[in-house]
Amino acid sequence: MAEQTRYEELIRQFSAFGAVKREIGRMMPSECPSGSAAVLTLLGRYGDMRMSRLSELLAVDMSVTSRHVAHVAARGWIERSPDPADKRSRILRLTPAGQALLDQLSRRTCQLLAERLSDWSDDEVTQLTALMARLRASFDDTRAHGPEPRPPVPPVLEQTTRTPATTQ
Amino acid sequence: MAEQTRYEELIRQFSAFGAVKREIGRMMPSECPSGSAAVLTLLGRYGDMRMSRLSELLAVDMSVTSRHVAHVAARGWIERSPDPADKRSRILRLTPAGQALLDQLSRRTCQLLAERLSDWSDDEVTQLTALMARLRASFDDTRAHGPEPRPPVPPVLEQTTRTPATTQ
DNA sequence: TATTGTTATACTCTATAACTATA
DNA sequence: TATAGTTATAGAGTATAACAATA
Numbered sequence: 585m586a587e588q589t590r591y592e593e594l595i596r597q598f599s600a601f602g603a604v605k606r607e608i609g610r611m612m613p614s615e616c617p618s619g620s621a622a623v624l625t626l627l628g629r630y631g632d633m634r635m636s637r638l639s640e641l642l643a644v645d646m647s648v649t650s651r652h653v654a655h656v657a658a659r660g661w662i663e664r665s666p667d668p669a670d671k672r673s674r675i676l677r678l679t680p681a682g683q684a685l686l687d688q689l690s691r692r693t694c695q696l697l698a699e700r701l702s703d704w705s706d707d708e709v710t711q712l713t714a715l716m717a718r719l720r721a722s723f724d725d726t727r728a729h730g731p732e733p734r735p736p737v738p739p740v741l742e743q744t745t746r747t748p749a750t751t752q
Numbered sequence: 753m754a755e756q757t758r759y760e761e762l763i764r765q766f767s768a769f770g771a772v773k774r775e776i777g778r779m780m781p782s783e784c785p786s787g788s789a790a791v792l793t794l795l796g797r798y799g800d801m802r803m804s805r806l807s808e809l810l811a812v813d814m815s816v817t818s819r820h821v822a823h824v825a826a827r828g829w830i831e832r833s834p835d836p837a838d839k840r841s842r843i844l845r846l847t848p849a850g851q852a853l854l855d856q857l858s859r860r861t862c863q864l865l866a867e868r869l870s871d872w873s874d875d876e877v878t879q880l881t882a883l884m885a886r887l888r889a890s891f892d893d894t895r896a897h898g899p900e901p902r903p904p905v906p907p908v909l910e911q912t913t914r915t916p917a918t919t920q
Numbered sequence: 921t922a923t924t925g926t927t928a929t930a931c932t933c934t935a936t937a938a939c940t941a942t943a
Numbered sequence: 944t945a946t947a948g949t950t951a952t953a954g955a956g957t958a959t960a961a962c963a964a965t966a
Binding site: 590593594596599600604607621625629691698703704710715716720 | 756758759760761762763764765766767768769770771772773774775776786789790793797811812858859861862865866868869871872874876877878879880881883884885886887888890891892
Protein backbone atom coordinates (compact mmCIF):
# COMPACT_ATOMS: atom_id res chain seq x y z
CA MET A 585 0.00 0.00 0.00
CA ALA A 586 1.45 3.31 -1.06
CA GLU A 587 0.37 6.83 -0.31
CA GLN A 588 -1.28 9.39 -2.55
CA THR A 589 1.84 10.94 -4.02
CA ARG A 590 3.23 7.60 -5.05
CA TYR A 591 0.03 6.77 -6.90
CA GLU A 592 -0.07 10.16 -8.53
CA GLU A 593 3.35 9.55 -10.00
CA LEU A 594 2.27 6.18 -11.29
CA ILE A 595 -0.84 7.63 -12.88
CA ARG A 596 1.29 10.22 -14.65
CA GLN A 597 3.45 7.50 -16.10
CA PHE A 598 0.37 5.65 -17.27
CA SER A 599 -0.72 8.74 -19.09
CA ALA A 600 2.67 9.37 -20.65
CA PHE A 601 2.91 5.78 -21.79
CA GLY A 602 0.60 6.63 -24.66
CA ALA A 603 3.53 8.21 -26.49
CA VAL A 604 5.41 4.92 -26.46
CA LYS A 605 2.39 3.05 -27.70
CA ARG A 606 1.89 5.51 -30.53
CA GLU A 607 5.48 5.27 -31.64
CA ILE A 608 5.26 1.51 -31.78
CA GLY A 609 2.00 1.86 -33.66
CA ARG A 610 3.69 3.97 -36.28
CA MET A 611 6.00 1.09 -37.12
CA MET A 612 3.05 -1.06 -38.17
CA PRO A 613 2.16 -1.60 -41.82
CA SER A 614 -0.87 0.53 -42.63
CA GLU A 615 -2.77 -2.61 -43.60
CA CYS A 616 -2.18 -4.07 -40.18
CA PRO A 617 -2.92 -1.59 -37.39
CA SER A 618 -2.32 -2.48 -33.76
CA GLY A 619 -5.76 -3.99 -33.31
CA SER A 620 -5.10 -6.49 -36.07
CA ALA A 621 -1.63 -7.17 -34.79
CA ALA A 622 -3.04 -8.01 -31.37
CA VAL A 623 -5.37 -10.59 -32.91
CA LEU A 624 -2.53 -12.25 -34.79
CA THR A 625 -0.29 -12.19 -31.74
CA LEU A 626 -2.81 -13.85 -29.47
CA LEU A 627 -3.68 -16.51 -32.03
CA GLY A 628 -0.02 -17.20 -32.51
CA ARG A 629 0.55 -17.39 -28.82
CA TYR A 630 -2.48 -19.37 -27.63
CA GLY A 631 -3.45 -21.21 -30.80
CA ASP A 632 -6.88 -21.64 -32.36
CA MET A 633 -9.79 -20.24 -30.38
CA ARG A 634 -13.29 -18.86 -30.58
CA MET A 635 -14.34 -15.21 -30.72
CA SER A 636 -15.39 -15.15 -27.09
CA ARG A 637 -12.03 -16.41 -25.90
CA LEU A 638 -10.14 -13.96 -28.07
CA SER A 639 -12.36 -11.19 -26.83
CA GLU A 640 -11.47 -12.10 -23.28
CA LEU A 641 -7.75 -12.12 -24.03
CA LEU A 642 -7.98 -8.78 -25.79
CA ALA A 643 -10.01 -7.45 -22.88
CA VAL A 644 -12.39 -5.60 -25.14
CA ASP A 645 -16.05 -6.04 -26.05
CA MET A 646 -16.82 -8.82 -28.48
CA SER A 647 -18.16 -6.32 -31.00
CA VAL A 648 -14.70 -4.81 -31.13
CA THR A 649 -13.10 -8.19 -31.51
CA SER A 650 -15.50 -8.97 -34.30
CA ARG A 651 -14.35 -5.97 -36.26
CA HIS A 652 -10.68 -6.71 -35.83
CA VAL A 653 -11.22 -10.32 -36.80
CA ALA A 654 -13.20 -9.33 -39.86
CA HIS A 655 -10.33 -7.07 -40.87
CA VAL A 656 -7.65 -9.74 -40.65
CA ALA A 657 -9.90 -12.43 -42.13
CA ALA A 658 -10.62 -10.22 -45.14
CA ARG A 659 -6.88 -10.08 -45.77
CA GLY A 660 -6.42 -13.81 -45.52
CA TRP A 661 -4.40 -13.76 -42.34
CA ILE A 662 -6.80 -15.95 -40.40
CA GLU A 663 -9.52 -18.46 -41.23
CA ARG A 664 -12.90 -18.88 -39.56
CA SER A 665 -14.09 -22.45 -39.65
CA PRO A 666 -17.38 -23.65 -38.13
CA ASP A 667 -17.21 -25.05 -34.64
CA PRO A 668 -18.59 -28.60 -34.73
CA ALA A 669 -19.47 -28.37 -31.05
CA ASP A 670 -21.55 -25.20 -31.34
CA LYS A 671 -22.93 -23.96 -34.62
CA ARG A 672 -23.11 -20.41 -33.34
CA SER A 673 -19.35 -20.27 -33.00
CA ARG A 674 -16.46 -20.23 -35.36
CA ILE A 675 -12.93 -21.34 -34.73
CA LEU A 676 -10.27 -18.79 -35.55
CA ARG A 677 -6.98 -20.02 -36.94
CA LEU A 678 -3.87 -18.31 -38.24
CA THR A 679 -3.16 -18.99 -41.93
CA PRO A 680 0.40 -19.46 -43.23
CA ALA A 681 0.19 -15.90 -44.54
CA GLY A 682 -0.92 -14.71 -41.14
CA GLN A 683 1.90 -16.53 -39.45
CA ALA A 684 4.37 -15.04 -41.88
CA LEU A 685 3.05 -11.55 -41.21
CA LEU A 686 3.13 -12.16 -37.49
CA ASP A 687 6.76 -13.23 -37.67
CA GLN A 688 7.58 -10.12 -39.60
CA LEU A 689 5.75 -7.82 -37.19
CA SER A 690 7.42 -9.48 -34.28
CA ARG A 691 10.87 -8.98 -35.72
CA ARG A 692 10.08 -5.41 -36.54
CA THR A 693 8.80 -4.45 -33.10
CA CYS A 694 11.54 -6.34 -31.33
CA GLN A 695 14.09 -4.48 -33.34
CA LEU A 696 12.55 -1.17 -32.35
CA LEU A 697 12.75 -2.19 -28.71
CA ALA A 698 16.30 -3.39 -29.14
CA GLU A 699 17.22 0.07 -30.41
CA ARG A 700 15.32 2.07 -27.84
CA LEU A 701 16.25 -0.13 -24.89
CA SER A 702 19.80 -0.75 -25.96
CA ASP A 703 21.10 0.42 -22.61
CA TRP A 704 18.65 -1.60 -20.53
CA SER A 705 19.82 -4.75 -18.81
CA ASP A 706 18.06 -8.06 -19.26
CA ASP A 707 16.88 -7.80 -15.70
CA GLU A 708 15.30 -4.44 -16.18
CA VAL A 709 13.38 -5.59 -19.24
CA THR A 710 12.24 -8.65 -17.35
CA GLN A 711 11.24 -6.61 -14.34
CA LEU A 712 9.18 -4.16 -16.32
CA THR A 713 7.48 -7.05 -18.09
CA ALA A 714 6.71 -8.77 -14.79
CA LEU A 715 5.40 -5.64 -13.14
CA MET A 716 3.14 -4.81 -16.06
CA ALA A 717 1.83 -8.36 -16.08
CA ARG A 718 1.09 -8.13 -12.41
CA LEU A 719 -0.55 -4.77 -12.88
CA ARG A 720 -2.91 -6.21 -15.41
CA ALA A 721 -3.61 -9.16 -13.14
CA SER A 722 -4.39 -6.84 -10.25
CA PHE A 723 -6.98 -5.06 -12.34
CA ASP A 724 -8.44 -8.23 -13.82
CA ASP A 725 -8.78 -9.87 -10.45
CA THR A 726 -10.68 -7.10 -8.84
CA ARG A 727 -13.04 -6.84 -11.75
CA ALA A 728 -13.73 -10.58 -11.79
CA HIS A 729 -14.00 -11.23 -8.07
CA GLY A 730 -17.04 -9.12 -7.62
CA PRO A 731 -18.89 -5.97 -8.60
CA GLU A 732 -17.61 -4.70 -5.31
CA PRO A 733 -19.76 -3.85 -2.31
CA ARG A 734 -20.35 -0.60 -4.14
CA PRO A 735 -18.05 1.91 -2.56
CA PRO A 736 -15.78 2.18 -5.57
CA VAL A 737 -16.37 5.80 -6.41
CA PRO A 738 -16.82 7.35 -2.99
CA PRO A 739 -16.37 11.02 -2.13
CA VAL A 740 -16.33 12.99 -5.35
CA LEU A 741 -16.90 16.66 -4.84
CA GLU A 742 -16.53 18.08 -1.42
CA GLN A 743 -14.05 20.85 -1.57
CA THR A 744 -15.05 21.79 -5.04
CA THR A 745 -14.76 25.44 -4.22
CA ARG A 746 -16.54 26.71 -7.25
CA THR A 747 -17.13 24.27 -10.04
CA PRO A 748 -19.01 26.27 -12.65
CA ALA A 749 -19.98 23.63 -15.16
CA THR A 750 -18.69 20.43 -13.75
CA THR A 751 -21.22 18.48 -11.76
CA GLN A 752 -19.58 15.31 -12.86
CA MET B 753 20.25 -5.85 -24.18
CA ALA B 754 17.70 -8.64 -24.14
CA GLU B 755 16.88 -11.26 -26.73
CA GLN B 756 13.85 -11.58 -28.97
CA THR B 757 11.62 -13.58 -26.62
CA ARG B 758 12.11 -11.12 -23.80
CA TYR B 759 11.05 -8.25 -26.03
CA GLU B 760 8.07 -10.18 -27.31
CA GLU B 761 6.83 -10.60 -23.77
CA LEU B 762 7.25 -6.92 -23.10
CA ILE B 763 5.36 -6.00 -26.25
CA ARG B 764 2.50 -8.23 -25.19
CA GLN B 765 2.30 -6.44 -21.88
CA PHE B 766 2.27 -3.11 -23.67
CA SER B 767 -0.68 -4.28 -25.66
CA ALA B 768 -2.56 -5.64 -22.67
CA PHE B 769 -1.98 -2.43 -20.76
CA GLY B 770 -4.80 -0.87 -22.74
CA ALA B 771 -7.30 -2.63 -20.51
CA VAL B 772 -5.90 -0.90 -17.45
CA LYS B 773 -6.01 2.46 -19.16
CA ARG B 774 -9.60 1.95 -20.20
CA GLU B 775 -10.70 1.01 -16.73
CA ILE B 776 -9.12 4.12 -15.32
CA GLY B 777 -10.76 6.09 -18.09
CA ARG B 778 -14.15 4.81 -17.08
CA MET B 779 -13.73 6.38 -13.66
CA MET B 780 -13.53 9.82 -15.23
CA PRO B 781 -16.50 12.18 -15.22
CA SER B 782 -17.99 12.22 -18.69
CA GLU B 783 -17.37 15.94 -18.94
CA CYS B 784 -13.70 15.41 -18.32
CA PRO B 785 -12.26 12.58 -20.44
CA SER B 786 -8.68 11.49 -20.10
CA GLY B 787 -7.39 14.00 -22.62
CA SER B 788 -8.78 16.86 -20.56
CA ALA B 789 -7.53 15.32 -17.36
CA ALA B 790 -4.03 15.17 -18.82
CA VAL B 791 -4.13 18.87 -19.57
CA LEU B 792 -5.21 19.73 -16.04
CA THR B 793 -2.64 17.40 -14.54
CA LEU B 794 0.26 18.88 -16.46
CA LEU B 795 -0.78 22.45 -15.74
CA GLY B 796 -1.11 21.55 -12.08
CA ARG B 797 2.26 19.92 -12.09
CA TYR B 798 4.35 22.33 -14.14
CA GLY B 799 2.41 25.54 -13.75
CA ASP B 800 1.37 28.05 -16.42
CA MET B 801 2.66 27.41 -19.89
CA ARG B 802 2.05 27.93 -23.58
CA MET B 803 0.38 25.56 -26.02
CA SER B 804 3.65 24.46 -27.54
CA ARG B 805 5.11 23.48 -24.19
CA LEU B 806 1.97 21.61 -23.20
CA SER B 807 1.96 19.86 -26.53
CA GLU B 808 5.48 18.72 -25.88
CA LEU B 809 4.64 17.40 -22.44
CA LEU B 810 1.59 15.59 -23.76
CA ALA B 811 3.72 14.21 -26.57
CA VAL B 812 1.00 14.76 -29.15
CA ASP B 813 0.59 17.08 -32.10
CA MET B 814 -0.30 20.65 -31.27
CA SER B 815 -3.59 20.32 -33.14
CA VAL B 816 -4.59 17.65 -30.64
CA THR B 817 -3.50 19.78 -27.73
CA SER B 818 -5.51 22.66 -29.14
CA ARG B 819 -8.67 20.60 -29.06
CA HIS B 820 -8.16 19.38 -25.52
CA VAL B 821 -7.39 22.87 -24.35
CA ALA B 822 -10.48 24.28 -26.05
CA HIS B 823 -12.54 21.66 -24.26
CA VAL B 824 -11.30 22.47 -20.77
CA ALA B 825 -11.28 26.22 -21.43
CA ALA B 826 -14.92 26.07 -22.51
CA ARG B 827 -15.76 24.57 -19.12
CA GLY B 828 -13.91 27.20 -17.17
CA TRP B 829 -11.18 24.93 -15.90
CA ILE B 830 -8.34 26.92 -17.46
CA GLU B 831 -7.84 30.45 -18.70
CA ARG B 832 -5.98 31.58 -21.79
CA SER B 833 -4.41 34.98 -21.38
CA PRO B 834 -2.37 36.75 -24.05
CA ASP B 835 1.36 36.31 -23.87
CA PRO B 836 2.93 39.78 -23.61
CA ALA B 837 6.16 38.44 -25.05
CA ASP B 838 4.61 36.95 -28.19
CA LYS B 839 1.22 37.94 -29.45
CA ARG B 840 0.82 34.67 -31.30
CA SER B 841 0.84 32.75 -28.03
CA ARG B 842 -1.45 32.47 -25.09
CA ILE B 843 -0.57 31.51 -21.56
CA LEU B 844 -2.58 28.66 -20.13
CA ARG B 845 -3.44 28.76 -16.46
CA LEU B 846 -5.51 26.58 -14.19
CA THR B 847 -8.53 28.35 -12.68
CA PRO B 848 -9.65 27.69 -9.08
CA ALA B 849 -12.41 25.51 -10.52
CA GLY B 850 -9.87 23.64 -12.58
CA GLN B 851 -7.67 23.12 -9.56
CA ALA B 852 -10.63 21.82 -7.59
CA LEU B 853 -11.55 19.40 -10.32
CA LEU B 854 -7.96 18.28 -10.60
CA ASP B 855 -7.84 17.57 -6.88
CA GLN B 856 -10.99 15.58 -7.13
CA LEU B 857 -9.79 13.55 -10.10
CA SER B 858 -6.54 12.89 -8.36
CA ARG B 859 -8.23 11.54 -5.26
CA ARG B 860 -10.54 9.43 -7.33
CA THR B 861 -7.84 7.77 -9.43
CA CYS B 862 -5.58 7.30 -6.45
CA GLN B 863 -8.33 5.53 -4.64
CA LEU B 864 -8.86 3.23 -7.58
CA LEU B 865 -5.18 2.38 -7.54
CA ALA B 866 -5.25 1.90 -3.79
CA GLU B 867 -7.99 -0.69 -4.26
CA ARG B 868 -6.48 -2.50 -7.18
CA LEU B 869 -2.93 -2.44 -5.88
CA SER B 870 -3.80 -3.09 -2.27
CA ASP B 871 -1.43 -6.03 -2.15
CA TRP B 872 1.48 -4.22 -3.77
CA SER B 873 4.37 -3.01 -1.67
CA ASP B 874 5.53 0.58 -1.77
CA ASP B 875 8.69 -0.62 -3.46
CA GLU B 876 6.85 -2.33 -6.24
CA VAL B 877 4.75 0.72 -6.98
CA THR B 878 7.88 2.85 -7.00
CA GLN B 879 9.71 0.42 -9.23
CA LEU B 880 6.96 0.25 -11.80
CA THR B 881 6.79 4.03 -11.81
CA ALA B 882 10.54 4.36 -12.27
CA LEU B 883 10.69 1.77 -15.03
CA MET B 884 7.85 3.37 -16.94
CA ALA B 885 9.49 6.76 -16.59
CA ARG B 886 12.71 5.34 -17.93
CA LEU B 887 10.88 3.63 -20.75
CA ARG B 888 9.42 6.91 -21.84
CA ALA B 889 12.80 8.58 -21.54
CA SER B 890 14.40 5.88 -23.66
CA PHE B 891 11.89 6.52 -26.41
CA ASP B 892 12.06 10.29 -26.15
CA ASP B 893 15.81 10.42 -26.17
CA THR B 894 16.30 8.22 -29.14
CA ARG B 895 13.84 10.23 -31.12
CA ALA B 896 15.47 13.52 -30.23
CA HIS B 897 19.20 13.04 -29.96
CA GLY B 898 21.00 9.83 -30.69
CA PRO B 899 21.56 6.47 -29.02
CA GLU B 900 23.26 8.08 -26.01
CA PRO B 901 24.01 6.36 -22.70
CA ARG B 902 20.85 7.53 -20.96
CA PRO B 903 21.21 6.80 -17.24
CA PRO B 904 18.55 9.19 -15.87
CA VAL B 905 16.50 6.76 -13.82
CA PRO B 906 18.73 5.17 -11.16
CA PRO B 907 19.08 1.51 -10.29
CA VAL B 908 15.91 0.90 -8.37
CA LEU B 909 15.21 -2.81 -8.72
CA GLU B 910 16.80 -5.95 -7.57
CA GLN B 911 14.30 -8.35 -6.08
CA THR B 912 11.42 -7.76 -8.37
CA THR B 913 12.22 -10.83 -10.39
CA ARG B 914 8.91 -12.59 -10.04
CA THR B 915 6.82 -11.28 -7.24
CA PRO B 916 3.54 -13.15 -7.55
CA ALA B 917 1.42 -11.34 -5.03
CA THR B 918 3.08 -11.68 -1.70
CA THR B 919 5.92 -9.28 -1.06
CA GLN B 920 5.04 -7.96 2.34
C1' DT C 921 10.00 33.35 -44.61
C1' DA C 922 9.23 30.94 -40.15
C1' DT C 923 6.47 30.03 -36.15
C1' DT C 924 2.19 29.73 -32.99
C1' DG C 925 -2.23 28.19 -32.92
C1' DT C 926 -6.70 26.87 -34.85
C1' DT C 927 -9.77 24.29 -37.72
C1' DA C 928 -11.28 20.74 -41.17
C1' DT C 929 -10.91 16.09 -42.36
C1' DA C 930 -9.96 11.35 -41.81
C1' DC C 931 -8.68 7.08 -39.42
C1' DT C 932 -8.32 3.78 -35.35
C1' DC C 933 -10.11 1.96 -31.24
C1' DT C 934 -13.83 1.36 -28.21
C1' DA C 935 -18.66 0.69 -26.19
C1' DT C 936 -23.80 0.26 -26.42
C1' DA C 937 -27.70 -1.47 -28.50
C1' DA C 938 -30.33 -3.94 -31.86
C1' DC C 939 -30.47 -8.13 -34.44
C1' DT C 940 -29.54 -13.29 -36.19
C1' DA C 941 -28.91 -17.88 -35.39
C1' DT C 942 -28.29 -21.17 -32.58
C1' DA C 943 -28.57 -23.53 -27.56
C1' DT D 944 -34.87 -17.66 -22.32
C1' DA D 945 -29.90 -17.34 -22.85
C1' DT D 946 -25.67 -17.17 -25.51
C1' DA D 947 -22.26 -16.43 -29.76
C1' DG D 948 -21.44 -13.38 -32.96
C1' DT D 949 -22.45 -9.41 -36.27
C1' DT D 950 -23.52 -4.78 -37.50
C1' DA D 951 -24.95 0.15 -36.90
C1' DT D 952 -24.04 4.08 -34.47
C1' DA D 953 -21.61 7.21 -31.60
C1' DG D 954 -17.69 9.09 -28.89
C1' DA D 955 -12.71 9.80 -27.76
C1' DG D 956 -7.89 10.29 -29.38
C1' DT D 957 -4.71 11.19 -32.81
C1' DA D 958 -2.37 12.91 -37.25
C1' DT D 959 -2.04 15.65 -41.59
C1' DA D 960 -2.86 19.64 -44.04
C1' DA D 961 -4.57 24.17 -44.92
C1' DC D 962 -5.03 28.61 -42.87
C1' DA D 963 -4.60 32.91 -39.75
C1' DA D 964 -1.93 36.05 -37.18
C1' DT D 965 2.43 37.41 -35.70
C1' DA D 966 7.62 37.23 -35.54
